[in-house]
Amino acid sequence: MAVIKLEPAFKDYIWGGTRLRDDFGKRCDFDKVAESWELSCHKDGPSVVAEGKDKGLTLQQYIDKYGKEVLGTNCGRFESFPILIKLIDAKDNLSVQVHPNNEYALRVEGEYGKTEMWYVVDCDEGAELLYGFKKEISKDEFARRIADNTLLEVTNSVPVHKGDVFFIEAGTLHAIGKGILIAEIQQNSNTTYRIYDYGRVGKDGKPRELHVEKAKDVTRLAPAKKYPETPVEKHEGYTSKLMAECEYFSTYILDIDGKAELEAGGDSFNNLLFLEGEGTVSGGDCVEFKKGDSIFITAGTGKYTVNGKCKAVLTKIGK
Numbered sequence: 001m002a003v004i005k006l007e008p009a010f011k012d013y014i015w016g017g018t019r020l021r022d023d024f025g026k027r028c029d030f031d032k033v034a035e036s037w038e039l040s041c042h043k044d045g046p047s048v049v050a051e052g053k054d055k056g057l058t059l060q061q062y063i064d065k066y067g068k069e070v071l072g073t074n075c076g077r078f079e080s081f082p083i084l085i086k087l088i089d090a091k092d093n094l095s096v097q098v099h100p101n102n103e104y105a106l107r108v109e110g111e112y113g114k115t116e117m118w119y120v121v122d123c124d125e126g127a128e129l130l131y132g133f134k135k136e137i138s139k140d141e142f143a144r145r146i147a148d149n150t151l152l153e154v155t156n157s158v159p160v161h162k163g164d165v166f167f168i169e170a171g172t173l174h175a176i177g178k179g180i181l182i183a184e185i186q187q188n189s190n191t192t193y194r195i196y197d198y199g200r201v202g203k204d205g206k207p208r209e210l211h212v213e214k215a216k217d218v219t220r221l222a223p224a225k226k227y228p229e230t231p232v233e234k235h236e237g238y239t240s241k242l243m244a245e246c247e248y249f250s251t252y253i254l255d256i257d258g259k260a261e262l263e264a265g266g267d268s269f270n271n272l273l274f275l276e277g278e279g280t281v282s283g284g285d286c287v288e289f290k291k292g293d294s295i296f297i298t299a300g301t302g303k304y305t306v307n308g309k310c311k312a313v314l315t316k317i318g319k
């Protein structure tokens with residue numbers, strides 16, 4: 001039973017900006033801070049316990065120390081930690097990409113596939129992202145348009161606004177556009193097939209690798225499947241709205257004003273990623289938070305309280 005503040009790992013990809021440092025107070029010396037990995041047991045960028053007696057342990061080391069009970073019974077069906085939560089600051093366009101599903105990824109890559117979702121934390125006026133196709137196209141047309149560089153004529157560009165939610169099932173073609181800051185909740189996987197990269201070069205001066213053949217295998221050549229709209233639920237001290245629920249994660253957006261009583265039962269841990277405001281989370285331990293902080297509440301903590309005026313993404317693992 002514990003409430004733990006986490007310190008993220010950072011990535012300085014070429015398209016990143018500086019807002020995670022300038023606006024979210026992240027302590028990182030990179031020129032560009034493209035991503036902060038806020039809830040991660042991935043070897044490419046683990047989160048670390050930020051304070052208290054376990055300060056300095058990676059989240060995975062923390063789980064190894066206290067046992068899988070801290071994750072909850074719903075995590076029992078996964079071999080490893082099931083999800084990865086990031087903040088992403090796209091100063092420039094990200095590559096057009098797709099992720100495989102589990103079946104394909106396990107067979108071809110020996111890793112899980114990736115379904116993900118985005119919550120738009122902030123964006124520039126007129127910002128857009130790429131989300132699936134305008135209409136269904138054939139495999140031949142897909143191949144031809146990749147070859148002659150006209151793919152973007154048939155993909156679906158969506159204007160975005162603060163608070164928008166996008167559910168990106170494995171197989172959905174997508175790209176975050178420039179000027180968008182996103183909270184991303186995803187399956188714990190780093191398998192990405194890049195199809196188009198705007199002709200850019202990486203830090204080594206060479207074009208970044210494309211994975212066109214694999215992308216052809218896994219891309220669903222149709223409009224993206226949206227997650228159905230859900231109602232806002234009113235509770236004492238806060239409102240809650242389900243953003244997406246799938247085999248891997250259940251995510252909610254919470255608006256808290258005052259005192260919100262939440263619960264981390266024996267079935268799943270809770271993660272709170274705070275996007276605005278400040279306050280405290282108490283459940284045995286009492287931890288202060290501000291905008292940008294990620295708080296992990298172990299399964300079995302039971303009722304805990306968030307005190308403050310804030311907005312947060314709440315993530316759990318469902319049945």
Ligand code: ZN
Nearest residue numbers: 097099116174
């Ligand atoms: Zn992606």
